[in-house]
Amino acid sequence: MDNNSFSDLWSRIGTHGVMTLSTCAKSRVTSRPMSVVVIGEKFYCQTDENYLKCRQLRENPNAALCHNNFSIEGKCRIIGKPYDTDFFIEAMKKHFGSAVERWSSLPTECVLELTPSLIYSWDYEASKPYMEYWDFANLSYRKEWK
Numbered sequence: 001m002d003n004n005s006f007s008d009l010w011s012r013i014g015t016h017g018v019m020t021l022s023t024c025a026k027s028r029v030t031s032r033p034m035s036v037v038v039i040g041e042k043f044y045c046q047t048d049e050n051y052l053k054c055r056q057l058r059e060n061p062n063a064a065l066c067h068n069n070f071s072i073e074g075k076c077r078i079i080g081k082p083y084d085t086d087f088f089i090e091a092m093k094k095h096f097g098s099a100v101e102r103w104s105s106l107p108t109e110c111v112l113e114l115t116p117s118l119i120y121s122w123d124y125e126a127s128k129p130y131m132e133y134w135d136f137a138n139l140s141y142r143k144e145w146k
Contacts, residue, residue: 005141009119009134012070013038016095019067021045021112023076025056035099036065037091043072043114044088046099050108054078063114069123074116074136085111 015038022031030052034045043065047053057063063076082089082104088111092100103109119134129146 005132006134010038010041013067013119016091017067019043019045019065019072021053021076021114022064022066023053023056023060024062025059028056030056031066034065035092035096036067037088037095039087039091041116043074043116044085044091045112046082046088046092046103046109047112048106048108049078049110054110054112057112065114069121071120072114072116073118074114076112076114078110079113080111082109082111 017036018033019036020031021034021036022029024030032053034047036043036045038044057076057078061075061077063074065072065074079085082092082100089100089104092104115136116134117136119136121132123130123132131144131146133140133142133144135141
C-alpha cells in the first residue's frame with residue numbers, strides 16, 4: 001500500500017461538499033445531491049428515514065457518491081439521529097449550518113455513513129488521460145494510463 005497516495009486522496013477530496021448519492025434496490029437506481037461531511041475516512045450526510053434512499057439502503061447497503069472528479073463506492077448505513085451523533089453535527093454546523101437549523105431536529109431525520117471500498121478518478125497529465133484507483137478492500141493504489 002502506498003500511504004502517501006491515500007493521504008493525498010483525502011486532501012484532494014477535502015472535508016465536505018455537495019455530493020451525489022446513488023442508491024439501488026429492486027432494480028431501481030436513484031441519485032440525489034446531498035450535503036456531505038468527510039470524517040475519519042468516511043462520508044456522512046443526513047436525510048429523512050422515510051425517504052426512498054433509506055428504504056433502498058435497508059434492502060441494499062451498496063451505494064455510491066460522486067464528488068468533483070471522484071467516484072466513491074462503498075457500503076452505507078443509518079447510524080442514528082443527527083443530534084445523537086456529536087462528531088457529525090459539529091462538522092455539519094461548520095460547513096452546512098443552515099441545513100442543520102432546517103432539518104437536524106426533525107424526528108425522522110437520520111445520519112447516513114458511507115464506508116468506501118473503492119474510490120477512483122479520471123485526470124490528465126500533459127494532456128494524457130489516466131485513472132487512479134484507491135482500493136480499500138485490498139489497501140492498494142494504482143494509476144492506469146488510458
